[in-house]
Amino acid sequence: MRYEGQIYRPPSEAYSYILQVTIGCSHNRCAFCNMYADKQFRIRSLKEVLEDLKMARRAYRYVERIFLADGDALIVKTDMLLEILQTIRRLFPECERITSYASARDLLIKSEEELKLLQKAGLDMVYLGLESGSERILKEIDKGVTVAETVEACRKAKAAGIRLSITQITGLGGQDGMEENARESARALSLIKPEYIGIMTLTLRRGTKMSRDFEAGRFKRLTPKQIVEEMRMLVAGLDSEGSILRSNHISNYVQLRGTLNRDRQMMLDQLDAALASGKLENEYISYLENL
Numbered sequence: 001m002r003y004e005g006q007i008y009r010p011p012s013e014a015y016s017y018i019l020q021v022t023i024g025c026s027h028n029r030c031a032f033c034n035m036y037a038d039k040q041f042r043i044r045s046l047k048e049v050l051e052d053l054k055m056a057r058r059a060y061r062y063v064e065r066i067f068l069a070d071g072d073a074l075i076v077k078t079d080m081l082l083e084i085l086q087t088i089r090r091l092f093p094e095c096e097r098i099t100s101y102a103s104a105r106d107l108l109i110k111s112e113e114e115l116k117l118l119q120k121a122g123l124d125m126v127y128l129g130l131e132s133g134s135e136r137i138l139k140e141i142d143k144g145v146t147v148a149e150t151v152e153a154c155r156k157a158k159a160a161g162i163r164l165s166i167t168q169i170t171g172l173g174g175q176d177g178m179e180e181n182a183r184e185s186a187r188a189l190s191l192i193k194p195e196y197i198g199i200m201t202l203t204l205r206r207g208t209k210m211s212r213d214f215e216a217g218r219f220k221r222l223t224p225k226q227i228v229e230e231m232r233m234l235v236a237g238l239d240s241e242g243s244i245l246r247s248n249h250i251s252n253y254v255q256l257r258g259t260l261n262r263d264r265q266m267m268l269d270q271l272d273a274a275l276a277s278g279k280l281e282n283e284y285i286s287y288l289e290n291l
């Protein structure tokens, strides 16, 4: 298969065939993110993408899931995306799920009609980073969209039948924004009510603005114990009936999995047990920070 640079995918796409539709991220400015820092954003040509699909068909006998990469593949024009989705349908009739990363902007620039066409052509779910439900924190990290825009983008996707997996980053507001990040993220997620909520923990990645701010003393990161306290505030504030909540990313100190609102207390008990264990006083999960 042909791939350019480091490939990222959500944990639940571990067994998917990954198809690079774009290279990098069109925004590429979030203060905490270095995933695509070394890539100049571009949309691959349709010819190249279709060639990759044919190569994958020859290489793999059975492909159950396909993930469209890189950062925000949904930025691609609807006509081209439809052609890619239709080719997937034709070449991989066994494929049960096609998913992609998407930014709120990608969803906002498409009409509801276009999103419905994409859903009908097989786009089942998009992964979107809310990061924080606080307008202030989103501005600080240069997310490039507001919370209100993200909520509206998610409403459009849902109206088109596209399922949502939304990520939130605990610790993103630092010590000063700990409560705000939890409270406002719970509020935004409760408005969106996505099918999946994924919690990640802030890691200070090399070369990012956030790691420079930390080194210079401008950003006060949370301790592992505070991270779990913030997660607890977030989970306690969520009202999102039916959403599956997971914190299965390797950045997390506590691995949660449950369905809201039914399992909220069970997850709170798990967080309380971690807080009472004394183990969180130890070290930061720092191996990610050298990536």
Ligand code: SF4
Binding pocket: 025, 026, 027, 028, 029, 030, 033, 034, 035, 036, 071, 103, 129
């Ligand atoms: S967090 Fe997402 S939108 Fe922001 S720079 Fe990284 S990939 Fe791009």
